[in-house]
Amino acid sequence: MKIPVVVAVLKTDKPIKEDPSKLRGYIGNKFPDEVLLHHHIGKETLYTYPRVQYKIIEGTPIIVGIMEGASVVKKIMDDIEELILEKKRYEVKSIQINQLKEEFGKSREDMEYKFLAPWIALNQKNYEKYRKIEGWKERKKLLHGILIGNILSMCKGLGYTVIGKIHAHSFLQPCMIKYKAIPHTGFTGEFKINFILPDFIGIGKGVSQGFGTIRKIKNKKIKNKMKKES
Secondary structure, X not given: OEEEEEEEEXXXXXXXXXXXXXXXXXXXXXXXXXXXXXXXXXXXXXXOOOOEEEEEEOOEEEEEEEOHHHHHHHHHHHHOOEEEEOOEEEEEEEEXXXXXXXXXXXXXXXXXXXXXXXXXOOOHHHHHHXXXXXXHHHHHHHHXXXXXXXXXXXXXXXXXXXXXXXXXXXXXXXXXXXXXXXXXXXXXXXXXXXXXXXXXXXXXXXXXXXXXXXXXXXXXXXXXXXXXXX
């Protein structure tokens, strides 16, 4: 299926040094009536795949709207002239809005992607399982199952029914990150999967705050690396 996606790239007077959670907090507080921007109704949290996601890539803030979130992101852009993140002010010099209809769904061919931000694959339960596995090859089998599970969860949240099996291969490296001030094991690198995903959307935990952001790989040089590692 095709889904509406808006990618808003904000050009600021200087690179953003804060993390995407601060950007999410500022935008959510500025537009409290737009529930999709912050996923809260009063004190209650909406638990669904985030329709609006916040990224900071190489110092550039990016806000991505998916499906219903696409119109919300487009709607608020005229009202953003500055960003105040942890008391630091950034002037928004210009905003580039890319309004797209993106393919989303199972593919006959493997598609290749790169993580632009660490993927948080492990929760408390599967971290213990991951930690007890000794070999990296077996650990990757677990990670591939989690990756597929993340895709299926996303599909459920976006109303897409998957028919047939999804398979994944990867070239990943573990890294240490902080999510909600708690240390986590994250993963960077590349993967391929028989599923089409729009650029700049997130996979796994913390996607509204930029974690797990992906982009398609057009250069095919990673194929041999993944064949060796899979």
